[in-house]
Amino acid sequence: GPYDQIVLEANGFKIKNYFWDTMVAQHVMQPEMPKTLAYITSVNTREPYYKDEVKSDEDTKSWTQKWWSISENREKVWRYNCKDTGCTFENFLIQEEELSNGPSGWTPTFQFKMSEIPVGVRISQAGMLRDEKKHRELKGALLYIWADFQSALNNLVGRTVNTNSSKQMCILLYDELGLKEKRKRDKNGKWVRTADENALVSLVGECKAQYDNRIQKAVKEKWLKALVVCKLTMKIRGVRKVLSSYVDIEISDDGRARGLVKITGAETGRWSMSKYYDNTGIPMQTVPRDPVELEDESVLDNIEGLLELEGALK
DNA sequence: ACCACCACGTTGTCCCTACG
């Protein structure tokens, strides 16, 4: 499939063509069910589960020369690979039968999906060339903005606040500032208080209304403070998100940021994306569109200084 | 070190309200 092709071609093998992908076939016939080889093998064949055979007693991270030099280990991996290829072929035979006997839409959909593979592979392998000068400037600008907002927030609250900690934020907003608790259901259906984006947006609205309706200066200021805390928190979270997900990332040695296109990633037929197979790059679908703007661009004259802010903030 | 949970980046659909 596409994933294997990308890994193989990255290691010097050229894939000429292939006509069947068990994942694509499963995706077309049973889009809501798992598409892993382990699952379809369990459904289609009588082969006992074998996927843990190479991992059971050896940590996969220890696939070192030392580990590999033990013939027993090599034997295990070879046997595993043989089962993998054998099962894949067995799955193919069963899927081919199923596909041709299924609804009339299956075959053309399968063919269409297969034709998407080279497109997805091409996009994955191309990636995006990163402009290193711009990258430095962007990082400097984001760190500057973060530091600016963070110091304002810290001064307002009187201590350092980690806006990414929902625990800290709930204590600040509800216990210390006395705002009306925003709640949501957790996974088990239990109501818990939250300081997520929705909560902050509605708190901003409430604080604004209170501020506008109050007369006493001291009371007005209290609401203004709460309002600013919420707004700063949203801004800081946004900046940190952009930094951690899109700027502070590892990219390929050739200066390109790549992402893996998964044409069978979503039940609905949409494509999904992830980081590249080697865990570099970004899922290119979610790159923020919003521009990063500085009021005073001259702060970029000292990027070195800005980059040093990183240590103080983290 | 691992895991559950929280949070947030994208597009798209549906529903409702406000507005011209």
Added chain:
DNA sequence: CGTAGGGACAACGTGGTGGT
């Protein structure tokens, strides 16, 4: 009365926090 716009939620993937 048609439409613009917002909220809620659907579809995804990943990073950070804090407890075990």
